[in-house]
Structure formats: structure tokens, C-alpha cells
Amino acid sequence: MKICICMPYWNRAKALLSTLHNLYQVYREDLDLTIAIADDGSDREGENIVHLMDTGQIKEVCPYPIHFAWADPHSEPRNSARAIETAIGLAPLDMDMLVLQNPEVTHQGCVLHAMVGVITANPNAYVLTSCYDPDIRTWYETIDRKCGLHWCVGSLLSNWKPARHLPDWLMEGHAFEDNVLRNMMFESGLDFEWLSEGFCVLHHKRLQQKWTDGRKDRWDPVLVMKNQERYWQEYGHHYWSNTVKMGSGQ
DSSP: EEEEEEEEESOOOOHHHHHHHHHHHTTTTTTTEEEEEEEEEOSTTTTTTHHHHTTTHHHHHOOOEEEEEEEESSOOOSSHHHHHHHHHSSSSOOEEEEEEEOTEEEEEHHHHHHHHHHHOOOOTTTEEEEEEETTTTTTEEEBBBOOOSSSSEEEEEEGGGGSSSOGGGGSSSSSSSSHHHHHHHHHHOOOOEEETTTTTEEOOOHHHHTTTOOOOSSHHHHHHHHHHHHHHHEEEEESSSSSSSOOOOO
């Protein structure tokens, strides 16, 4: 099965390189993998995706085929809805399965092999993974604790049509693009299935904060509230649909 891992990215070179290195260390040549990276306008010196490709830094840690795009540089954080659309759009059309993941997580166990097993059994599956932070010993999301973010999710390429056109209002504020996408994928009729916690991704929040070098890169609370209010208007007071029928993918 041909798999494309899609990542929105902005000003996180060390995190991105660590993630790509992890992917190759875990999967090597066991899977037919391609990577799609949508750089949402990295403006820090040496951190844009073109520089990382041209200097060979990505190839050094991850020899998989890479498809990438770089938006106009900007210095303030913005909603990643367009970067998500771009990353998914970069996936070659001959891919069988598409995985959307955060560029700052590493795979614990052969997550992709487990996803392939679930999707082979149920082509209509939308497979989600739990996310754990080993530094602060906290589960961000599990089957019993859902926050609506896309730490690492996978489905057949043909199932990702809703993700190609996220609402324009998301770009007027900060956050909630993940929550909107999860609702849209559910409303498209996909079967949400979770991998067991033995197949999860790790998010190192402390390292993420260290990699930012103290520069402003967090959401603006006012703009977060703006999108939150709009999200509530569209979907009610929950971060994503509470009526999802959960599977037991292992």
C-alpha cells in the first residue's frame, strides 16, 4: 500500500527534522512512503522548507520521496487550515492511503502498519491515534479523552475530499481547524476507529517550546475566541461530534 504522510509546517526546523528522522528509523524500507510538507510561510533564517531541501538536511535524515510547497513568508502565527489543504493536495494521486500528522510528533510502535491493518479490513475507516507527552507524563488524547486534534490520523486517499476545502472563516481567527476537519470527516460518513494506546504518537511539548527560541508563535487569545464562537455556532458547544461510533482498531 502506497502511503503519503502530510504535514503542515511553520518555523520548526529542528522539530521537523526530528520527526522525519523518527519516521525513517521506525519504518525504513518496510513501507512505500512518501512525505508531503506544506510550509505555511516560514520566515526564520534557515528554517523554510526550500532551504532544508536544498542543503540536504532533510535527505540526510529521511531518504523518502518529498513533495513540498512554501507559502509567502510571514512572522506571525496564523491558522493552518490552508497549509492542511496544501499538504493534502501535494499527495501524489497514485497514493492508496493518506496520513495527516503534526510535524512535531514521533511514532511509538509501528503506527502505520496498524493503520494499514484497520483500513484493509474496513476501507471506510478513519483511523486515529492517541497522543502522549513523555516529558510531562500526560495523555493529550485517547479513545476516552478526545480533544479533536489531528496528532496522526489516516484513511484512504479517496476519503479525504472534505479536507481539501476547509471553511474560509477559519483564516479570520486562530485554532479550531482540526476540530472543524474532524467534524467534516465524520459528517462525510467515515467510520472513526482508534488504535490501541500501544500504537501512539509522542509529542514533546518542552522540546517544542525550546525549539521556538522564545519567539512569539502562540495563538492570539482574542483570535482563538473568535474562531471558538464561530465553531460553536456551526457545531455546538463541543470540540467535535459526540455521536461518533468508535471502533476498536488494533
